Amino acid sequence: MVALESTLITHGLPRPKNLEVAQALEAAVREAGAVPATIAILGGQITVGLTDEQLDYLAGAENVRKCSRRDLPIVVGRGEDGATTVAGTMMAAHMAGIRVFATGGIGGVHRGHLFDVSADLLELGRTPVTVVCAGAKAILDLPLTLEVLETQGVPVIGYGTDEFPAFYSRSSGLPIDARCDTPEAAAAIVRARDALELPGGALVAVPIRPEDELPASEAEGAILHALAEAEAQGVTGKEVTPFLLARVAELTGEASLRANVALLLNNARVASGIAVALST
Ligand code: PSU
Ligand code: MN
Numbered sequence: 001m002v003a004l005e006s007t008l009i010t011h012g013l014p015r016p017k018n019l020e021v022a023q024a025l026e027a028a029v030r031e032a033g034a035v036p037a038t039i040a041i042l043g044g045q046i047t048v049g050l051t052d053e054q055l056d057y058l059a060g061a062e063n064v065r066k067c068s069r070r071d072l073p074i075v076v077g078r079g080e081d082g083a084t085t086v087a088g089t090m091m092a093a094h095m096a097g098i099r100v101f102a103t104g105g106i107g108g109v110h111r112g113h114l115f116d117v118s119a120d121l122l123e124l125g126r127t128p129v130t131v132v133c134a135g136a137k138a139i140l141d142l143p144l145t146l147e148v149l150e151t152q153g154v155p156v157i158g159y160g161t162d163e164f165p166a167f168y169s170r171s172s173g174l175p176i177d178a179r180c181d182t183p184e185a186a187a188a189i190v191r192a193r194d195a196l197e198l199p200g201g202a203l204v205a206v207p208i209r210p211e212d213e214l215p216a217s218e219a220e221g222a223i224l225h226a227l228a229e230a231e232a233q234g235v236t237g238k239e240v241t242p243f244l245l246a247r248v249a250e251l252t253g254e255a256s257l258r259a260n261v262a263l264l265l266n267n268a269r270v271a272s273g274i275a276v277a278l279s280t
Contacts, residue, residue, distance in 0.1 A: 002029045002271045003093035003101040006040035010064045010083035011242040012104070019059035021261050025268045032272030039092045041067060044079035048096040058083070066238050068119040086131060087123035090201065099190070099278060100130045102271035104264045105167045106203070108136035108145030110240060111227060117148055125152025125200040130190050132204045132271035134263040135165035135172065139223050139244040142172050149203065155193070157186055157204045159270055165207035168214040168259045176205060183273035190278060206270050212262035214255055222251035
């Protein structure tokens with residue numbers, strides 16, 4: 001089983017592309033021989049494995065709350081709808097016994113706002129779910145994000161790479177903790193973590209494929225522009241990540257959106273391979 005998150009559906013991708021991508025991710029997991037479970041909160045129920053109708057509803061819903069750890073009791077207690085972030089999805093996946101989760105990029109430490117540390121990083125330190133991603137979102141401070149992962153005791157595995165990937169582009173120049181070139185090699189580390197009864201998860205960082213990559217210089221220009229706008233407009237808290245990603249997509253003429261979709265599909269395939277390896 002491979003968990004998939006819902007914040008990217010409600011806050012990450014524009015309509016109607018969001019539904020298309022959510023369905024394509026589920027299809028990619030099935031093609032790779034695993035079972036997808038898209039996770040969200042619907043009417044206060046933590047829902048693991050949305051039906052086609054539920055996916056369709058969520059993709060069209062307005063003002064759905066972005067749910068990290070702190071939001072979960074609020075949305076459940078009030079019987080509301082919520083889209084789970086990486087942290088929220090990890091929690092729900094673990095409750096349901098799912099060990100592998102595919103996403104685009106995790107949250108991290110925001111540039112210039114060193115106390116804005118995504119709850120994703122702390123969740124990775126406490127919940128035993130393996131998160132497959134293309135690194136942390138490039139809008140973040142990647143060196144500091146890796147520092148916090150180290151503090152949290154999270155092994156960072158580079159999948160087919162010696163470097164921490166930079167989301168839209170393949171390299172950041174930053175080292176990972178271990179390189180794995182096969183699903184079995186990654187599964188062996190996950191199994192060891194379980195056997196050692198360590199509390200947290202593991203991060204598998206998969207670089208975007210070369211043909212889908214957005215040159216780092218191109219992405220960085222748009223990111224710097226979007227960051228300046230966020231400062232000027234006083235965007236803060238949980239709004240920062242969706243704001244920056246949407247602006248980067250606009251500023252790159254959708255090239256970042258294409259890269260985002262490509263890396264999501266790639267991560268879904270790798271996660272499925274690891275889930276299959278863990279099940280055998
Ligand atoms: N993808 C997007 N927009 C988002 C997110 C993903 O296009 O907002 C979510 C992810 O689910 C990630 C979260 O877990 O942003 C990190 O946000 P924060 O920095 O508020 O923790
Ligand atoms: Mn944040």
